Amino acid sequence: MVKKKGLPNVHELVVVKITEVTQFAAWCDLLEYEAKGMIPISEAAGKWIFDVHEVVKENEIKVAKVIKVEEDKKLVHLSLKRVSREDEKEKMNEFRKEERGEKLLEMAAKSLGKSLEEAYQEIGFLLQEKFGSLYEAIVNIKKNKSKLEKMRVPTEWINAIINVVEKSIKEKEVELKFELELKSLEPNGIEIIKNILKEIEEKTGGKVRYLSAPLYRLEIKTKDPKKDEKHAINVLEKIKSKNANFSFRRVE
Numbered sequence: 001m002v003k004k005k006g007l008p009n010v011h012e013l014v015v016v017k018i019t020e021v022t023q024f025a026a027w028c029d030l031l032e033y034e035a036k037g038m039i040p041i042s043e044a045a046g047k048w049i050f051d052v053h054e055v056v057k058e059n060e061i062k063v064a065k066v067i068k069v070e071e072d073k074k075l076v077h078l079s080l081k082r083v084s085r086e087d088e089k090e091k092m093n094e095f096r097k098e099e100r101g102e103k104l105l106e107m108a109a110k111s112l113g114k115s116l117e118e119a120y121q122e123i124g125f126l127l128q129e130k131f132g133s134l135y136e137a138i139v140n141i142k143k144n145k146s147k148l149e150k151m152r153v154p155t156e157w158i159n160a161i162i163n164v165v166e167k168s169i170k171e172k173e174v175e176l177k178f179e180l181e182l183k184s185l186e187p188n189g190i191e192i193i194k195n196i197l198k199e200i201e202e203k204t205g206g207k208v209r210y211l212s213a214p215l216y217r218l219e220i221k222t223k224d225p226k227k228d229e230k231h232a233i234n235v236l237e238k239i240k241s242k243n244a245n246f247s248f249r250r251v252e
Contacts, residue, residue, distance in 0.1 A: 043079035063088040101135030108160040178218040183245040
């Protein structure tokens with residue numbers, strides 16, 4: 001289960017598992033922290049209820065907001081009614097990503113003959129602290145390598161995580177599409193259009209397909225869509241500035 005150091009902050013969103021429900025409160029385990037949580041009936045729903053059983057059941061997984069922390073008791077007071085649907089969705093997506101990050105960390109630890117607990121103590125908590133997200137730190141381990149080396153993170157951990165990421169995560173390839181409108185009234189217009197389309201393919205690395213005169217579609221397969229979309233637009237803008245009969249637009 002995903003672990004974080006210490007206790008959560010007030011107003012932080014946390015993922016909990018309901019362990020006991022009474023008429024006036026629900027008790028739970030915080031899945032990311034070593035702490036218990038309590039949801040009073042006044043914070044269980046955005047409407048008046050007679051019994052907390054009306055809104056939660058034992059073993060349910062919920063997203064709650066921290067409203068108070070009793071550090072000496074490791075008890076966290078929580079609210080369900082202060083969590084919007086958008087908050088809940090965003091937090092659960094983040095939690096699932098962190099679970100995947102933890103799994104990758106565990107695989108790296110296993111390759112070094114170490115336990116998940118040792119992994120957290122030696123590098124996991126550090127990655128969370130420095131990068132804000134265990135998952136993002138791990139999947140971008142190559143980009144973060146020099147920074148980790150400056151932090152004197154053991155090379156064996158860096159290499160182990162890189163090996164696990166390369167074997168477990170394949171970069172997703174996406175396709176960018178642009179609709180092109182190209183006309184020429186010159187006697188050799190067909191040849192001019194062919195040359196422009198060839199230039200577009202060479203400079204963008206994409207493939208131009210004929211739709212119906214004067215429309216064409218540029219398709220670019222990429223693993224770095226933001227970078228390649230920006231590059232393609234720059235190429236097309238330059239061609240547009242030279243040719244008054246050319247226009248384009250990004251399509252899904």
